[in-house]
Amino acid sequence: MNFRVVFQAISLGFFLILLWLATFPLVEWIPVDFFLRLDPLVFSGTLISSRQWIWTLVPGLAIIGLTLILGRFFCGYICPMGITIDISDRFFRTRNKDQNALDPDKEVKLRKIKYFILFFILGMAILSISSVFLASPLSLITRFYGLVVYPGLVLMGDTALDVLLPLNLMLGLDGLVYAEVQTYRFATQWFIVLFFITVFGLVYYAPRFWCRYLCPSGALMALASKRPLVRRKVSADCTDCGICRKKCPMGAIDDDPYNTFHQECITCETCVRACPENAVSFSLSHAEKVSGTVGFIPGRRQLIASALAGTGSAILVHTGISRVQSDFLPGNILPDSLIRPPGALLEEDFQARCISCGLCMKACPTNTLQPTWFEAGPGGLFSPKVLPRRGPCDPLCNVCGRVCPTGALRSLSPAEKMWARIGTSTVIKHKCLAWEWNRECLVCFEVCPYAAIELKRVPESSAPVPFITRHKCSGCGACEYHCPVQGSSAIIVEPMEALRMNSGSYIEKGRAIGLELEADPDRERKLPEYLFDPDDSEDLPPGFSF
Amino acid sequence: MKKNKNISSDNSTGYFSVTRREFLKKHGQAAIFAAAAVKAGLIFPLPAEADQIPDIAVARGGPVEATRAAVEILGGIGVFVKSGDKVVIKPNMSFAHPPERATNTHPDVVRTLSEMCIDAGASSVMILDNPLQGAELCIERSGIEKACRQVPRTSVRTMSSGRFFDKVILDQGKRFKETDVMRDVLDADVLIAAPVAKSHSATGVSLSMKGMMGLIRDRGIMHRRYNLSSAIVDLCTFLKADLAVIDATRVLASHGPMGPGEVIKADRVIASADMVAADAMAIDMFPWYGRDIMPRNVAHVFEAHERGLGRMDLENLIVKTVTA
Numbered sequence: 046m047n048f049r050v051v052f053q054a055i056s057l058g059f060f061l062i063l064l065w066l067a068t069f070p071l072v073e074w075i076p077v078d079f080f081l082r083l084d085p086l087v088f089s090g091t092l093i094s095s096r097q098w099i100w101t102l103v104p105g106l107a108i109i110g111l112t113l114i115l116g117r118f119f120c121g122y123i124c125p126m127g128i129t130i131d132i133s134d135r136f137f138r139t140r141n142k143d144q145n146a147l148d149p150d151k152e153v154k155l156r157k158i159k160y161f162i163l164f165f166i167l168g169m170a171i172l173s174i175s176s177v178f179l180a181s182p183l184s185l186i187t188r189f190y191g192l193v194v195y196p197g198l199v200l201m202g203d204t205a206l207d208v209l210l211p212l213n214l215m216l217g218l219d220g221l222v223y224a225e226v227q228t229y230r231f232a233t234q235w236f237i238v239l240f241f242i243t244v245f246g247l248v249y250y251a252p253r254f255w256c257r258y259l260c261p262s263g264a265l266m267a268l269a270s271k272r273p274l275v276r277r278k279v280s281a282d283c284t285d286c287g288i289c290r291k292k293c294p295m296g297a298i299d300d301d302p303y304n305t306f307h308q309e310c311i312t313c314e315t316c317v318r319a320c321p322e323n324a325v326s327f328s329l330s331h332a333e334k335v336s337g338t339v340g341f342i343p344g345r346r347q348l349i350a351s352a353l354a355g356t357g358s359a360i361l362v363h364t365g366i367s368r369v370q371s372d373f374l375p376g377n378i379l380p381d382s383l384i385r386p387p388g389a390l391l392e393e394d395f396q397a398r399c400i401s402c403g404l405c406m407k408a409c410p411t412n413t414l415q416p417t418w419f420e421a422g423p424g425g426l427f428s429p430k431v432l433p434r435r436g437p438c439d440p441l442c443n444v445c446g447r448v449c450p451t452g453a454l455r456s457l458s459p460a461e462k463m464w465a466r467i468g469t470s471t472v473i474k475h476k477c478l479a480w481e482w483n484r485e486c487l488v489c490f491e492v493c494p495y496a497a498i499e500l501k502r503v504p505e506s507s508a509p510v511p512f513i514t515r516h517k518c519s520g521c522g523a524c525e526y527h528c529p530v531q532g533s534s535a536i537i538v539e540p541m542e543a544l545r546m547n548s549g550s551y552i553e554k555g556r557a558i559g560l561e562l563e564a565d566p567d568r569e570r571k572l573p574e575y576l577f578d579p580d581d582s583e584d585l586p587p588g589f590s591f
Numbered sequence: 592m593k594k595n596k597n598i599s600s601d602n603s604t605g606y607f608s609v610t611r612r613e614f615l616k617k618h619g620q621a622a623i624f625a626a627a628a629v630k631a632g633l634i635f636p637l638p639a640e641a642d643q644i645p646d647i648a649v650a651r652g653g654p655v656e657a658t659r660a661a662v663e664i665l666g667g668i669g670v671f672v673k674s675g676d677k678v679v680i681k682p683n684m685s686f687a688h689p690p691e692r693a694t695n696t697h698p699d700v701v702r703t704l705s706e707m708c709i710d711a712g713a714s715s716v717m718i719l720d721n722p723l724q725g726a727e728l729c730i731e732r733s734g735i736e737k738a739c740r741q742v743p744r745t746s747v748r749t750m751s752s753g754r755f756f757d758k759v760i761l762d763q764g765k766r767f768k769e770t771d772v773m774r775d776v777l778d779a780d781v782l783i784a785a786p787v788a789k790s791h792s793a794t795g796v797s798l799s800m801k802g803m804m805g806l807i808r809d810r811g812i813m814h815r816r817y818n819l820s821s822a823i824v825d826l827c828t829f830l831k832a833d834l835a836v837i838d839a840t841r842v843l844a845s846h847g848p849m850g851p852g853e854v855i856k857a858d859r860v861i862a863s864a865d866m867v868a869a870d871a872m873a874i875d876m877f878p879w880y881g882r883d884i885m886p887r888n889v890a891h892v893f894e895a896h897e898r899g900l901g902r903m904d905l906e907n908l909i910v911k912t913v914t915a
Contacts, residue, residue: 207754225726225752410725439725441687478814485793486814491848492723500792509792527723529811579881586845586880588795589888 049121049313053128060125064190067408069444076101078450080125081402084183085109086166086262091177091451093170094397099452112266116273120256120263121311126182127256129189131294133245134252147251152296155258156309157343161351163261168355173393174362174424176355178401180261188427189241191407192416196229203228230435231406233416233427252294257309267308268342275329277305277316282324289316289325308341367422369393372545381539383420384431384520387438387465388446388455391545392421398453401427405445405454411436413522414445429454431467433522433538438467440494440521440564457551464551464562468520469541470497470513476535479510485588487511489524489536494564498524500587502577509587511536519562645911646902647863647872652915654699654840657860660915661836662707665862671834674712676780679773680704681802681832683787684720684735684749686849687728693843693854695729696787698738700838700860704785705745716745717775720805726751748775756808764825767817771808772830784832784866788873789843790852794820795889796879797848798870799835800827820890827866827900835869837861845880853881867892867901868908875905 060080067077078101081087088105092098108119120127147155162180169176178184203226206213213221247254256263283302290298293316297309317325343351362368369377369392379392386405389395406414406429413436416427429445431438443462446454457465470489478486485508490498497517500509513536520538528534544551555562578584585591648664650657662668672678682696690697705716718739722729726749730736736747750756756771776782784799791797793814803826804810813822839859846852855877863869871886878884886903887893896903 203752206752210754219746223746223748223750223755225750441728484814485819487793488811488814490792493849494724496846496849496851529814531815577880585884585888586790586795586882587792588790589879589884590795590890591888 047318052122053131056123057125057128060186061190064187064195064404064407067191067404067444067448069408069410069439069442071408071444071447077408078402078404078448079104080123081183081187081400081404081450083108083119083123084181084262085112085119085265086163086181087177087183087400087450089265090166090170090175090181091398091400093167094173094175094177095394095451096173096397097452099398101450101452109266109269112269112273114274115312116270116276116307117263117266117311119266120260121313124182124186124256124262125190126186126260127253127311129186130244130248130253130255134248134294137245137248138252147296153341156341157347158258159260159264159267160343160348161354162259163264164348164351165355165358166261168352169359169362170355171352172356172359172363173397174359175397175400176358176424178399178427180259181400181402182255182260182262184400184402185240187407188237188401188403188416191403192231193234193237193241195407196231199226199228202226227410227412229412231412231415232432233418251296253311256311257295270308270310273307275312275327276307277310277312278326278328278330279303279305280324280326282322283320284322284324286321288319288321292316292319306341362422362424365422367420368424369396379540380420381537382430382432383417384433384468384522384538384540385543385545386414386429386431386445386454387443387462387467388457388551389467389543389545390453390455390547394547395453395545396421396424396428398451399425399428400451400453401429402450403427403429404448404450405429408444408448409436410442410444411439411526413438413526431520431522431538433520433525434534435526437492437523437526438519438521440519461551463519463564464544464555464560466519466542466544466551466555466560466562467540468522468538468543469515469518470520470522470524470536470538471541472511472513473533473535473537476530476533477510478530478535479508480506480535483507485509486529487587488527488529492523492527494521494523495519495562502584502587515542516559517561519564521564643909645909646865647861647868647905647908647910649872649876649910649912650860650862650915651858651913652860653858654697654838654860655703656915657840657858658700658703658836658838659707660913661860661862662704662834664911664913665834665864668707668711671783671864672708672711672713672781675714676708676712677775677778678705678708678713678716678781678783679776679779679806680708680716680718680783680785681776681806682718682720682735682785682838683789683797683802683805684718684729684733684747685722685724685805687724687732688850689732690734690841691854692850693787693789693841693852694848694850695733695735696785696838697840698734700836700840701735701785702738702742704783704836705739705742708781708783709743709745713781714744716742717779718745718747719773719775720749721751721773721808721810722749722805750775751808753808759829761825761829763828765821767813767822767825770812770826773806776806776830781834782830782832784835784837784869786835786837787841787843788837788839788857788861788877789850790845790847790879792847794823794891795884796870796874796892798837798873799832799866800824800870800891800895803827803830803832806830821894823891824894824898824900827895828898831900832866833864835861835863835866837869837873839873839877842877844877865901867895867903868905871896871903871905872910 088102474480478484524536525534648661650660686694786802842855
């Protein structure tokens with residue numbers, strides 16, 4: 046157990062604890078999106094695509110700065126994706142295999158891929174399309190643990206409570222007997238799993254295959270670590286045994302063990318520990334020659350070509366039918382199911398910022414936030430949407446905006462959040478138990494936290510029927526979730542009149558346009574209109590009958 | 592709407608309704624409430640004998656005193672709870688609201704009831720509900736968990752996971768014939784309904800009978816497949832509370848069950864061993880939506896009476912009123 050493994054364990058543990066803490070109510074003492082903010086690609090990609098300086102992402106810049114001094118220490122010690130891949134290494138690789146068995150020509154070609162991916166993403170970002178989510182290691186790994194591993198563990202915990210119930214009852218462990226956990230279900234899981242099986246499986250060909258050949262954040266840091274201040278040095282004690290070269294997980298040591306490809310080195314110091322002669326050290330280096338830059342960074346033309354491929358793809362996204370060019374103009378093709386979370390920026394700006402990390406979805410206490418598949422076009426893959434049939438958006442919860450690392454969802458106070466309307470409900474009369482089946486149902490009226498549903502008597506039905514008071518509806522979806530109709534709900538939220546604002550107060554805006562979106566139970570509120578004629582003795586209040 | 596035009600010809604509950612209704616109409620809501628509130632104990636033809644245990648007890652006062660007094664009139668908690676009994680109390684704690692909203696049972700009513708049960712020797716008291724809003728928020732904001740924390744052998748729980756429920760056959764149900772009920776309710780020796788008095792848009796009122804829906808897993812089916820009011824009666828043939836204690840310290844007289852609606856500070860607690868009678872009493876005592884409503888205007892109470900589950904004919908019942 047060396048220092049690095051301990052550091053990695055702490056780092057991954059810290060990452061997972063923060064991920065676990067991303068929930069409602071949210072802790073105040075630390076930003077739970079801390080690790081996402083460290084990703085240099087999240088910083089640079091989002092900065093370019095959003096054209097905004099985003100202060101919360103500055104740690105990513107700091108990592109680039111530190112890389113100039115320390116090399117790619119982030120990859121070796123901090124990155125939870127790298128650590129997870131190191132763990133997968135133990136399962137998918139035979140231990141005594143030469144770490145660097147790939148044919149050198151292939152090696153040189155493969156190593157360029159990460160730069161192509163990086164420049165592709167940056168090229169797309171130039172035209173305001175964020176594809177950071179495709180390959181940012183922190184976005185990927187947050188999505189993996191948050192949307193695949195976490196719900197699985199919760200399910201196992203719930204199952205354990207089920208199975209152990211007789212035992213817990215026998216032992217009188219009331220805390221366990223009555224424990225209930227919120228289980229989660231997510232869309233797009235199979236795709237995420239397949240992706241990660243591929244990433245883990247590629248370890249078979251080379252350790253840290255992803256980090257060596259594919260990771261665009263790694264490529265960005267490689268560009269900064271051509272000549273880090275602290276770097277690998279080999280003393281004259283070296284006997285040229287080649288063990289360090291064989292053991293290096295990044296293949297960063299040349300055939301001549303004196304030569305280090307610093308851009309590939311993640312400063313894990315495996316070579317230091319492997320060297321039988323103690324000839325290798327990492328230290329502040331003086332002006333000795335830096336070797337090994339040969340061939341790994343693609344030529345300028347290749348990089349420009351990658352960036353152009355990115356901008357070309359961005360043009361395809363822009364000219365795709367799902368693209369929203371402006372929320373304010375007609376002609377946008379978006380499905381009714383695309384309800385963005387409260388505080389989401391205007392759609393084009395939202396997509397320019399969202400890195401689809403899934404943290405908001407992990408944090409959402411009602412599981413209503415789900416990854417989007419292709420409804421929002423290729424630029425909106427895995428971005429969050431509200432699925433009211435799965436759970437309502439709790440008016441008192443503001444966690445999604447609070448955990449968003451890029452500000453694609455605005456961080457709102459609870460009071461502001463309550464006014465951040467995400468859509469409007471509509472009654473589907475032909476499915477409604479009251480309208481169509483003459484049933485005294487009205488569950489929607491009962492559960493609406495905004496008191497936006499009123500009951501009226503109509504000639505068509507013997508039961509009072511629900512009507513929506515639109516200026517009081519926030520689109521939270523409590524009605525859609527609780528509606529006892531089977532299949533799709535008889536009352537549904539659609540993105541109609543969602544408040545999408547990049548700045549300013551939702552309360553002020555809402556009041557200005559005549560909304561009343563107060564779900565706060567303590568506030569003075571006007572009663573809804575009476576639902577019957579008090580002067581007509583033939584007319585009784587709702588629910589009563591002669 | 593099932594309007595029975597023959598209401599005046601059915602005199603089982605039609606006691607001087609015309610004159611009272613006309614009187615009330617003229618005098619507005621304040622008068623309605625004043626009139627309705629003094630009605631209990633004045634209008635009933637069968638006054639309680641000093642030593643006779645009445646069918647319905649109405650106590651006036653704060654939540655603690657009124658709860659104790661109401662149960663005391665019925666002979667004390669010892670009539671219902673024996674030493675070693677497992678007790679389940681079913682309050683309303685389905686909304687993340689504070690007591691002022693009158694959507695949940697007052698925490699002091701629940702606490703007093705559980706203290707009385709424990710004093711009577713109950714081996715455990717479980718306060719159970721299956722909430723509509725987030726369980727933790729409901730437990731916290733209703734104040735019920737906090738109020739009952741100090742009461743020994745008492746726990747406040749919400750349940751929604753399938754492992755807490757067992758299937759039961761409602762063999763006296765007419766259409767609604769099977770459902771999943773909380774296992775702790777099935778295991779209990781004593782079931783106490785402790786609802787808040789509130790209006791309900793679908794069933795007129797939500798009192799002790801309607802409250803039993805909080806002890807089963809799938810409520811949606813009662814709305815979807817059956818006539819809700821009949822399904823409530825079917826359910827109550829099985830979940831028949833041994834004691835109903837209705838918290839009418841605050842009454843949500845309109846726009847229930849969630850409100851916000853008109854909250855009347857009524858300072859009453861109604862208790863009965865007959866949940867239908869307790870519900871009928873609460874319906875009769877208060878002006879719902881400012882109107883004078885009779886028990887027969889509430890379909891599930893009417894049906895329960897007709898099916899012999901309990902009695903809503905208040906004029907034939909012994910009601911005793913005290914000021915605590």
